[in-house]
Amino acid sequence: MVPASDFSLKDRIALISGASRGIGRALALELAARGAHIIAVARQSAGLEALDDSIQSAGGTATLAPLDLHDMPAIDRLGAAINERWGKLDILVANAGILGPIAPLGHIEAQDFEEVMMINITSQWRLIRTVEPLLRRSDAGRAIILSSGVAHRARAFWGAYAASKAAVEMLGRVWAEELQQTPVKINCINPGATRTEMRAQAMPGENPETLPTAEEVAARIVPLTSPALTRTGKLFDVRQNRFVDYHMPD
Template identity: 55%
Template sequence: MIKDFEGRVALVTGASRGIGYQIAKQLGERGAHVIALARTVGGLEDLDDEIRSAGGETTLVPLDLTDFDALDRLGAAIYERWKKLDIFVANAGMLGVLSPIGHISPKDFEKVTAVNVVANWRLIRSLDPLLRQSDAGRALFLSSVHASTCTPFWGLQSISKASVEAMARTWANESLKTNMKINLADPGPTRTGLRAKAMPGELATNLPTPDEVAADLLPLLMPDVLETGRLYDRVSGEWIQP
């Protein structure tokens, strides 16, 4: 295995399953020290076992993204230990209900926006100074086609992911004079539990697996990436203009 992320410190949210798990695993296998954040302790422990068996190192952070005070403390803890952060992958997200906008309950709306939008904003606040200390800070936010298509009944995804896209691009434009590159990626349909919940009748065997998707996204985290403030469409393999 090529250790092309040797010496890099990477934080991955939603690292206990799906695409986040595989991105974290592949980063760890390729030399990065992975800070793996998720609610599910069992999934994090499985990830730790896999990375350590490949000779890598992890720091597990079992945390609910709506614990905003803990997200603030996370940046300070990373600084204490490493003084920097090289990679931030904002993978964690919540689907929410599929419903006409007028039928979404305030509780569901607030819960999804708390996880998909507010938590990522709190993480930006916490991690921005650390990424600026890296020689090549890289941040990647996972988005969705629904951010632009505004598909009927997918309002929570459309609204929250469009907000994430605007937030990431704003951060990128504010960071043009730094070493940071901040981008978005639409992984496309993937064989995950989240996808199965949203599309229960779909033939999942026709979809790429999370490890295949992760392998396609990992190059976006390399120091030689020059794009910033843009969206990468994994299916087409092309950068999409904002």
């Protein structure tokens, strides 16, 4: 069951990667509106500054953390910096990712494949590792990992991206199992087709007006940050607006 949407996040600290645009930006604005202090992570400072302006104009607060996810030691230092300033983290939204080439597997350049794996998997693991002690210090730590529908069905030419999303989902599921006896709740999200720059890059001929906006998608994801959430280790399908249980073999 999805928690009610009318809840406060006052005095909670939320880290959002890929916060400068798309679903990450929309989630940052939603969480800030509920009272959370946003630690906004993205590579482009200009996008972060525009986000900060929007958050402040709505009465919220944010700390900007320009960070290139290629820089693994910098990800490690992020956790230390959060610990020094706040001593805990209440919400993680692992949203940042790249599409990579849409091409036959045999045609993908090695460096392009490795780039997708570095950003979509390795950097996510580094992020998980650096924030886990901080989430454990929260009375209701919540982690959301953005996945994709292509993690669950074989789709020609989407091999690199699909493999990376299947892998990051498994990271999230294993992490949830490891922390099952703690207050931390960890779930993956399939946002579905959304009106974002990445979607336009993947589907250049598609009419974006036929897709839900990032703000509409974010509004359905936000309840998973609620302190009242009880589900963990699940996949939340935004289009169906419900949790989808993974099928576990006997």
